[in-house]
Amino acid sequence: MIDAATAAGFARLTLGHVGQQYPYALQHVTCVPGDLRAPADQHPIFHGSYDWHSCVHGWWQLLTIARLYPQIAEVAEIRARADALFVAEKVAGEIAYFERPVAGTFERPYGWAWLLALHAEAARHDAGWAAALEPLARSIAARFAAHLPRLTYAIRAGVHSNTAFACTLALDWARAHDAELAQVIEVRARHWFGLDVACQAWEPGGDEFLSPALCEALLMSQVLGAGFAEWFDTFLPDAAAEQPGTLFVPAFVSDRSDGKIAHLDGLNLSRAWCWRAIAAALGEGHPVVPVAEAAAARHLEASLPHLDDDYMGTHWLATFALLAMM
Structure with a gap:
């Protein structure tokens, strides 16, 4: 758990960008003349933080900090x-x-x-935020429920399209708010990943902020419960010997002003989160636990000092730092 001063620092960073409208990477398909409007006109809430999803998870971070550290001035x-x-x-x-x-x-x-994660966090507060957000969350949940059965192949990229990462966040929400969606996610996760063995972990790519291997393992830890260790031991059979080595060495970030290369700081932070959660799921006495915890510490140390180096990272990295340190 982070201390209150660190939480306050994260909150100040994020308060500084959730309302910042420009620069903004508008993801928009135009249909008719005049269809292209300013971000705040397209998105009444999530028009800051460079793009829609970063604004959403920026608000997840802020509400989480407000709950865990109610005493801080922010x-x-x-x-x-x-x-x-x-x-x-x-x-x-x-x-x-x-x-x-x-x-x-x-x-x-x-x-x-991330929208489902935001609603899940809002529901932990006594304000009216969750009630207001619920229609949007339900709409998104319905989209997930319709999409996942049609997704024949999991997307294993280390960027926004990654299936396992999204299902991890969605499953946490669904177990509290939508039992049918939770079942869909669990069934599809077993279908996509249940028979995976001897993962090669050919990563990272040059613009990745997620580990395909570790995100998959994290999701399966939630889905399999007590059976996770047996699955993990076949998925990464040499992890106790720190192999594949690519999963244990933090990524080097050559240019933090480059929005794509800056993703690698996010990779280090999200790997720290994954390794810590995987170690907890494996449980005391499993031989991978100490190397997983050490890897988490190395990855966190590599990128935590760089959250505010450039706006290309500042508009989102603190969210992943919070995940890694909670």
């Missing part, structure tokens, strides 16, 4: 801004965007998953 601003944004009228505007005929793949699956 919580008053977090709550006031959330009160102004998470209201029925603005949520209706976000839903309207998703209901556009050409928006079926908008933010699928990464932004979808």
Whole structure:
């Protein structure tokens, strides 16, 4: 668990960008003349933080910090801004965007998953945020439930399209809010990943912020429960010897002003999160636990000092730092 001063620092970083409209990477399919509008007109709530999904998970981070560290000064601003944004009228505007005929793949699956995570966090608060966000969350959940059975092959990329990462966040929400979606995710995860053995871990790619291997293992730890260790021992049979070595060495980031290369800081942070969670799932006495915990520490150390080096990282990295340190 991070200390209150670190949490306050994360909150200040994120408060600085969730309302910053420009620069903004607008992911938008135009249909008719005049269809292209300013980000705040397209997205009444999530028009900051460079792109839609980063704004969503920036708000997840802020609400999480407000719950865990209610004593820090930044919580008053977090709550006031959330009160102004998470209201029925603005949520209706976000839903309207998703209901556009050409928006079926908008933010699928990464932004979808983070929206569910945001709603799950909002539901842990006594404000009206969760009630306001629920129609959007239900809409996203329905999209997940329709999409996953049609997804014949899991997407194993280390970027936003990664199936396992999105399913991990969505499963956490679904177990509390939608038992049918939870069952869909569990069935599909076993279908995609249940027979995987001897993972080669050919990673990282030059612009990846997720580990395909570790995200898969993290999802299966949630799905398999007590049976996870047996699956893991066939999936990464040499992990106790720190093999494949690519999973144990932090990525080198050559240029943090390059938005794609800066993803590698996110890879280090998300790997730290995955390794810590995998170690906890394997349980005391498993030979991989000490090497997993050491790998998590190395990856965190490599990128934690660089959250505010450049806006290409500042607009999102603190979320992954919080995941890694909670």
